[in-house]
Amino acid sequence: MSPSPVGRPLRPRGKLLQEDARRHHRALLLQELFRGGPASRADLARSTGLTRVTVSDLVAELAGEGLLEELGAPAETRVGKPPTLVGVLSDATHIVAIDLSPDDRMRGAIVNLGGEVKARHELALAGATGVDAVALLHRLATELIALTDRPILGVGVGSPGVVDAAGTVVDAPNLGWSDEPLADGLRKALGLPVYVANDANTAVLGEHTFGEGNTDGGLMLLRVGIGVGAGLVLGGALLHGHRAAAGEIGHVVVDPDGERCACGRVGCLETLLAAPRLRQAMAADEAGADAVLRRAGEQLGAVLAPVVGTLNLHEVVLAGPAELLDGTLREAVDATIRARTMPVSGDHLVVRTSTLGDDVVLSGAAVLVLAGELGVS
Numbered sequence: 001m002s003p004s005p006v007g008r009p010l011r012p013r014g015k016l017l018q019e020d021a022r023r024h025h026r027a028l029l030l031q032e033l034f035r036g037g038p039a040s041r042a043d044l045a046r047s048t049g050l051t052r053v054t055v056s057d058l059v060a061e062l063a064g065e066g067l068l069e070e071l072g073a074p075a076e077t078r079v080g081k082p083p084t085l086v087g088v089l090s091d092a093t094h095i096v097a098i099d100l101s102p103d104d105r106m107r108g109a110i111v112n113l114g115g116e117v118k119a120r121h122e123l124a125l126a127g128a129t130g131v132d133a134v135a136l137l138h139r140l141a142t143e144l145i146a147l148t149d150r151p152i153l154g155v156g157v158g159s160p161g162v163v164d165a166a167g168t169v170v171d172a173p174n175l176g177w178s179d180e181p182l183a184d185g186l187r188k189a190l191g192l193p194v195y196v197a198n199d200a201n202t203a204v205l206g207e208h209t210f211g212e213g214n215t216d217g218g219l220m221l222l223r224v225g226i227g228v229g230a231g232l233v234l235g236g237a238l239l240h241g242h243r244a245a246a247g248e249i250g251h252v253v254v255d256p257d258g259e260r261c262a263c264g265r266v267g268c269l270e271t272l273l274a275a276p277r278l279r280q281a282m283a284a285d286e287a288g289a290d291a292v293l294r295r296a297g298e299q300l301g302a303v304l305a306p307v308v309g310t311l312n313l314h315e316v317v318l319a320g321p322a323e324l325l326d327g328t329l330r331e332a333v334d335a336t337i338r339a340r341t342m343p344v345s346g347d348h349l350v351v352r353t354s355t356l357g358d359d360v361v362l363s364g365a366a367v368l369v370l371a372g373e374l375g376v377s
């Protein structure tokens with residue numbers, strides 16, 4: 001019997017080389033320790049399906065690189081030689097994580113392998129665009145690197161706009177970037193691995209790895225800020241889309257008689273839901289703030305229902321200002337999606353807000369590097 005084609009790539013993409021197999025097994029073992037915490041070599045052989053010999057080899061290799069450490073035996077050991085536990089050394093290397101989504105500054109952090117922020121630094125944007133904005137990013141990265149004495153695993157950047165798989169910003173009007181090879185430029189300047197992705201796609205990786213949910217069943221993160229964007233993790237992979245623009249739901253027209261959007265069209269979802277627009281509407285509407293939030297939630301739910309119905313998502317996570325999202329608006333989104341989809345779509349659906357707050361993009365920028373360099377997330 002052949003394995004089921006459900007949930008795996010349908011078409012082979014190339015020959016599997018021996019070194020690919022080794023890299024895969026290395027990532028498998030690291031992933032087990034990354035999610036499950038310290039374990040003995042025997043436990044690792046059991047949970048990964050690798051042989052004891054392969055596990056011992058890989059542990060020796062990773063310990064030699066300083067990524068793993070021996071932690072001694074657990075307290076309650078049975079009769080006989082106690083097994084030695086090994087674990088990921090969280091501060092073995094540090095990651096430079098950068099969030100370019102705020103409209104007034106570039107935010108950065110030094111993050112360790114466990115996702116813990118070790119230092120923060122930011123630079124005011126002061127209206128910089130084009131080459132000036134690129135220079136500012138290079139300065140921020142360089143100044144962040146100086147904040148740690150650990151080796152740097154890589155640099156991860158969440159940028160607004162459409163970003164292709166190579167880390168070129170295809171289009172980011174606010175920063176004046178068009179076909180800007182951001183990852184390539186930073187890589188050459190710093191001599192480090194660099195990963196750049198769209199900010200909402202970066203945010204969903206942060207939620208997937210460091211958020212609170214069980215996100216293996218399909219996760220959509222909707223980011224509400226100056227704009228509205230989304231990112232999706234499906235089948236354990238970040239969804240890019242045909243032209244790297246998956247998740248651009250903020251510019252779906254929901255009200256053809258509505259307000260003009262920054263993209264030039266009229267009545268995009270963003271014109272109702274972007275944080276400044278919501279606050280404006282709440283202040284102006286005589287029916288009260290709650291009514292505005294309920295209406296916005298219903299409109300968002302109506303946009304999301306076909307997506308949930310199509311993809312059978314497990315979780316829809318709202319990320320942005322809690323005072324706007326976590327309450328009436330979230331409840332209206334939840335109720336509207338359920339009312340507009342089959343019970344099988346809505347019954348086990350979780351609609352919640354992110355607990356990562358303002359750091360959701362920074363966390364995701366660290367995951368870009370973790371996943372790219374170590375194969376873990």
Ligand SMILES: [Zn+2]
Binds near residue numbers: 252
């Ligand atoms: Zn628009």
